[in-house]
Amino acid sequence: MQDVSKEWLEFLRNQFPVGSRIQTWELDDPRNTLEEAGKLDHIDDEGRFHVRQSDGGERILALGEEMFSVHPPEPTLLKLYMPLTASFYGRNEWGDWDEIGEEWDGKTLLDYEDRILGAMVKNRTPEEAERGLMHWCDKDSLDAKVRSAEFTVEARNGQLWGVAECQVIGQLSPEELAGLKDFLTGQASDGWGEGLEQQAIRVDGGEFYVHLWQIDGWSIQTEAERFGQMQGEAKDMKHGTTMTMGGMSLG
Incomplete structure (x- = not known):
């Protein structure tokens, strides 16, 4: 032997x-x-x-x-969904910015899908061109299986969701999926998402700032966990x- x-x-x-x-x-x-x-x-x-x-x-x-x-x-496409919110700041009758923002949920944000996606694309760095967020991942156990991950948005069930689109080789174990969720949570709250929050998206009457993460009622879930159904058809990628x-x- x-x-x-x-x-x-x-x-x-x-x-x-x-x-x-x-x-x-x-x-x-x-x-x-x-x-x-x-x-x-x-x-x-x-x-x-x-x-x-x-x-x-x-x-x-x-x-x-x-x-x-x-x-x-x-690779197959794995989508991880998270609630999307924003803080809107308008101008008062004197043209000054309101000090207290108005919170927008995913239903309100449906009307601004294209503008939010544009801000996300602008927030990506040259280092992320090949593997997206996985460029910043230091988890060796995920490196071989998760080829790339990117934040985007998707309209579903009458509201706009934040989505991490991940190209995955093979099957993730429960421990590997938990590790991927943990990494993406960090990127949504303190890393990549923090940069997105600093981008003002101007609209009629003011501007708003998108949040991929928030303290209350937030979670990151697979399509089956979030919507109670299996993943859609897998998308192919080059060998x-x-x-x-x-x-x-x-x-």
Whole structure:
């Protein structure tokens, strides 16, 4: 039995989630003809790849013994919803700003969806171009599975919601989903959301400031948790980096 370190196993399992597509070829094949082997079912404690074939059978591939490539599954779209509010400040009859703002809820904000989305796009930084909010995430457990995350808005059930759109590889465990929610909560309250709150959106009679987070009655939930139904159709994204195994060349 081959001894495999815990760190190496964690790397393999994080890098290659269940459902990854496996292709094989023979070392003495001059054309390096790839053959579809199936989809990854799991990686055992010896670091061997258990592949579920299309006919229902199983094939076991070992590093250094077989030549095979692993292609991560297509990312799926995970939406996390949060209440959206704003503080509106108008001008009084003398043209001065009111000192006490008026609180707007998601129903009122429906009329300003385009302006709010424009402010969100303006708030994004060049560093976020590739992975969005995940550029600022220091949670290693999420880095391999959550390829990108961005805040946006969506009209649903008669009101406007704040939404974190996340491109996810494979399936998040309950612990990973909780960690993602915790990270995005921090971005909504103190990080990215704080920058958004400082942007005045001018409208007739005054201006308002959008809040992705607030103290009372706030939560961040999946579509099923928030609306009691399953996620909509998954949206595809380009394949991630292909890594060649067996020959031990990781690209």
